[in-house]
Amino acid sequence: MSSYARADENLGTFSLRLLSLEADVELLHSWVTHPKAAYWMMLDSSVDDVATEYRRIADDPHHDAFLGFRDGTPAFLAERYDPRFVELPGLFDAADGDVGMHFLCAPASQPLHGFTLGVITTVMAWLFDDPAVRRVVVEPDVGNTAVHALNAAVGFEVVREIQKPEKKALLSTCTREQFLTRIGAAA
Known part of the structure; x- marks a missing residue:
C-alpha cells in the first residue's frame, strides 16, 4: 500500500511506501552496492551491513526510509530526516x-529519459504534501554534479x-515556493 x-x-x-526491511533488504542491497550508487558510500557493504544501516534508520525517530515505485515496480529509494537531529546538527541552523x-x-539496464527528474520531482512533491514542511534541505557530495543539476532543476x-x-x-535548500515556481503548480 502506498503512502503517496x-x-x-x-x-x-510514481508512489512511495515505508521501507520494509525484511521484504526489501536484498533489493536495496543490490541498489546501494551498484557502481552508480558510489555517492551512497555503501559499495562494499554486505546484505547484513545494509540491514544494520536501515534498521538504525527505522529505529531513529528523526529518520525514515521509503521504497519508491514506478507503475508498481520498485524504482527508487527516498529518505526523509529532521536536519536538527540527523546529518546536519552543528552544521546548519535548521x-x-x-x-x-x-x-x-x-540502476537501470535501459535508461528512461527524464526518469531521475521524475523521481526527484515526486520526492519533493511528497515532502511538500505535508503542510508542515516549508523547506527541503540536502547535502550531496560536492563532486556529485549530476545531483547538483537535478537539485537546481527543482528549485x-x-x-x-x-x-x-x-x-x-x-548544503542546499528549496522552499515550497521555489519548488512550485520551478516545476509549475501541476506537480
Whole structure:
C-alpha cells in the first residue's frame, strides 16, 4: 500500500511506501552496492551491513526510509530526516518546517529519459504534501554534479559547502515556493 502517489504524464505513476526491511533488504542491497550508487558510500557493504544501516534508520525517530515505485515496480529509494537531529546538527541552523532528503534511483539496464527528474520531482512533491514542511534541505557530495543539476532543476539554491565527517557537501535548500515556481503548480 502506498503512502503517496503522483502521476507523471510522460513516465507513469510514481508512489512511495515505508521501507520494509525484511521484504526489501536484498533489493536495496543490490541498489546501494551498484557502481552508480558510489555517492551512497555503501559499495562494499554486505546484505547484513545494509540491514544494520536501515534498521538504525527505522529505529531513529528523526529518520525514515521509503521504497519508491514506478507503475508498481520498485524504482527508487527516498529518505526523509529532521536536519536538527540527523546529518546536519552543528552544521546548519535548521528552522521549523525544515526536512532533509536523500534519494537514490535504482540502476537501470535501459535508461528512461527524464526518469531521475521524475523521481526527484515526486520526492519533493511528497515532502511538500505535508503542510508542515516549508523547506527541503540536502547535502550531496560536492563532486556529485549530476545531483547538483537535478537539485537546481527543482528549485534548490546552494547555501554553502560544508565539511561532514564522511564528505565535503554542498548544503542546499528549496522552499515550497521555489519548488512550485520551478516545476509549475501541476506537480
